[in-house]
Amino acid sequence: xxxxxxxxxxxxxxxxxxxxxxxxxxxxxxxxxxxxxxxxxxxxxxxxxx
Numbered sequence: 001x002x003x004x005x006x007x008x009x010x011x012x013x014x015x016x017x018x019x020x021x022x023x024x025x026x027x028x029x030x031x032x033x034x035x036x037x038x039x040x041x042x043x044x045x046x047x048x049x050x
């Protein structure tokens with residue numbers, strides 16, 4: 001048992017670290033360049049009522 005973190009905290013930290021590691025591996029595989037995001041570049045046009 002840890003003096004600093006509960007079992008739930010350790011589980012949450014482990015999941016967060018695993019998720020970030022996965023994102024990094026996916027970005028590395030696709031060759032994405034960090035820091036080139038422009039706000040609004042992925043906006044979806046509003047649906048038009050028929």
